Amino acid sequence: MKQSELFTKTLREAPADEQSYNARALIQGGFINKEMAGVYDFLPLGLRVLNKIIAIIREEINGIGGQETFLASLQNPELWKKTNRWDDAVYDVWFKTKLKNDTELGLATTHEEPLTNLLRRHISSYKDLPKSIYHFQTKFRNETRAKSGLMRLREFIMKDAYSFHADEEDLNDYYEKMKAAYTNIFKRAGLGHLTYLTFASGGTFSKYSHEFQALTSAGEDIIYICEKCRVALNREIIEDVQHKCTECGNDKLKEEKAVEVGNIFKLKTKYSRPLGLVFMDEEGVSKDVVMGCYGIGPQRLMGTVVETLHDEKGIIWPEAIAPFRAHLLSLNKNDEAKKIYDDLSAAGVEVLFDDRELTAGEKFADADLIGIPYRIVVSEKSIKAGGVEVKKRNEKEAKIVETKDIVAVLKQ
RNA sequence: CGGGCUGUCGUAUACCGGUAGUACGCAUGCUUUGGGAGCAUGUUGACUGGGUUCAAUUCCCAGCAGCCCGACCA
Numbered sequence: 001m002k003q004s005e006l007f008t009k010t011l012r013e014a015p016a017d018e019q020s021y022n023a024r025a026l027i028q029g030g031f032i033n034k035e036m037a038g039v040y041d042f043l044p045l046g047l048r049v050l051n052k053i054i055a056i057i058r059e060e061i062n063g064i065g066g067q068e069t070f071l072a073s074l075q076n077p078e079l080w081k082k083t084n085r086w087d088d089a090v091y092d093v094w095f096k097t098k099l100k101n102d103t104e105l106g107l108a109t110t111h112e113e114p115l116t117n118l119l120r121r122h123i124s125s126y127k128d129l130p131k132s133i134y135h136f137q138t139k140f141r142n143e144t145r146a147k148s149g150l151m152r153l154r155e156f157i158m159k160d161a162y163s164f165h166a167d168e169e170d171l172n173d174y175y176e177k178m179k180a181a182y183t184n185i186f187k188r189a190g191l192g193h194l195t196y197l198t199f200a201s202g203g204t205f206s207k208y209s210h211e212f213q214a215l216t217s218a219g220e221d222i223i224y225i226c227e228k229c230r231v232a233l234n235r236e237i238i239e240d241v242q243h244k245c246t247e248c249g250n251d252k253l254k255e256e257k258a259v260e261v262g263n264i265f266k267l268k269t270k271y272s273r274p275l276g277l278v279f280m281d282e283e284g285v286s287k288d289v290v291m292g293c294y295g296i297g298p299q300r301l302m303g304t305v306v307e308t309l310h311d312e313k314g315i316i317w318p319e320a321i322a323p324f325r326a327h328l329l330s331l332n333k334n335d336e337a338k339k340i341y342d343d344l345s346a347a348g349v350e351v352l353f354d355d356r357e358l359t360a361g362e363k364f365a366d367a368d369l370i371g372i373p374y375r376i377v378v379s380e381k382s383i384k385a386g387g388v389e390v391k392k393r394n395e396k397e398a399k400i401v402e403t404k405d406i407v408a409v410l411k412q
Numbered sequence: 413c414g415g416g417c418u419g420u421c422g423u424a425u426a427c428c429g430g431u432a433g434u435a436c437g438c439a440u441g442c443u444u445u446g447g448g449a450g451c452a453u454g455u456u457g458a459c460u461g462g463g464u465u466c467a468a469u470u471c472c473c474a475g476c477a478g479c480c481c482g483a484c485c486a
Contacts (some may be wrong), residue, residue, distance in 0.1 A: 009437095011422095011423060011424090011437095012423070012424080012436060012437080012448065013423060013424050013436085014423095014424095015423080015424095016423090016424065016425085016479095017418075017419085017478055017479055018478090018479075019479060019480065020479090023479095034478095036477085036478090037477085037478065037479085092484080092485090093484095093485075110486075112486090141485085143484085143485075144413060144483085144484065144485090145413090145480095145482095145483090145484080145485095147479085147480080148480095152485085200486095201486095209486075211486095220485085260485095260486095263486060265486060267486090293486075295486070331445065331446065332445060357445095358445085358448085359444080359445050359446090359447085359448070359449060360445060360446045360447060360448095361445090361446080361447035361448045361449080362447085362448045362449095363446090363447085363448090364446075364447045364448085365447065365448050366448085368447090377446080379445095379446065380445095380446090381446065382446095389446095
């Protein structure tokens with residue numbers, strides 16, 4: 001894409017009223033636009049990142065048999081009354097609205113109820129199980145305090161997956177597969193080194209649930225890390241386990257601030273029972289379907305990447321989720337640069353081509369801020385040196401690459 | 413929901429009880445081009461409502477909005 005045609009502009013300075021780094025950098029770079037606290041628009045650069053994160057998640061969930069759907073945002077209160085989650089006193093994050101005839105509706109906060117209900121028409125036998133169903137869908141939550149840019153939103157996309165099983169043993173097997181898929185997702189998105197499988201409170205139905213917590217000072221949670229096992233314990237259960245690692249008994253745990261980037265949970269029959277999702281087993285006995293649920297917020301994941309991977313000049317995107325692979329800067333050499341742009345594009349390399357009539361300093365500053373992994377400079381100087389200059393965003397030194405070799409260097 | 417801080421051009425800021433200045437941006441022209449250029453001309457602003465006052469953007473109150481802390485948060 002030509003940067004001269006990109007409708008967004010970077011800001012010379014970050015917005016003064018934002019303190020969180022992800023909000024400052026993403027707004028300054030033109031990735032997102034703030035409509036109001038906790039409500040953001042995704043602009044071309046930001047959407048490219050978001051879509052790449054979503055694509056990684058989709059691949060991993062498909063890889064363990066997930067079937068993608070897209071459920072509605074407007075929800076029927078009747079289902080929520082059956083599970084006692086319609087009452088604002090019980091579940092206080094609803095945005096509620098009404099039909100013209102005054103019938104109440106809810107805006108989706110999550111989808112256990114509608115999906116469980118929907119499956120009553122499709123699951124009736126043990127032969128129909130197991131199933132894993134997911135979607136990327138907009139959730140609305142009336143948070144009393146939206147905060148920290150993309151870290152806690154009032155409107156956000158969630159990848160929520162739900163699995164359906166004949167018994168707990170099968171749920172447990174699938175739960176382990178999901179755990180592995182989640183580990184891959186955070187690794188591929190560039191947060192593997194910072195993300196810990198974390199034991200958290202499981203509520204009434206199981207002892208612990210698992211969160212995936214990424215270390216960052218922008219986080220809302222305190223976790224205790226066991227370096228030996230590479231797992232962590234959420235503060236909410238640390239007293240229960242007497243400050244010891246649940247895996248190895250290690251009592252030298254390290255306290256860290258972290259953000260929950262994913263959560264996996266065994267629901268068992270919590271929703272299938274009140275909503276009547278049952279199946280007939282081999283003996284002809286009707287049983288409740290056993291469920292699990294698994295969530296990731298792609299926008300929070302994006303915010304976490306920005307919080308953790310940047311320097312004083314701007315964002316440093318991991319290659320897998322960068323908006324473009326290469327940022328081609330022309331310093332008054334648009335004709336020469338255009339050829340390189342065409343070659344790279346033809347080879348399938350995603351390039352942002354800075355063909356704007358700006359000074360070198362502005363182009364470098366924007367490139368650092370936007371944080372695309374490879375910067376290619378075409379200038380009088382680079383041409384004299386034999387071609388183009390290539391520098392990785394996370395490295396200091398640039399190297400000269402002959403123009404004829406640039407496609408080979410940038411191709412993955 | 414409790415507490416703290418803050419609302420001035422598009423952005424970042426200054427000053428002030430007597431109607432607002434700077435920088436960047438934007439427009440035009442010329443000169444510039446390896447780390448946010450120069451000159452000239454032009455362009456844009458006090459969150460809303462009430463109160464005090466001869467006079468309020470400035471002081472007071474309320475509302476709204478934003479940020480932060482806490483509470484909350486599958």
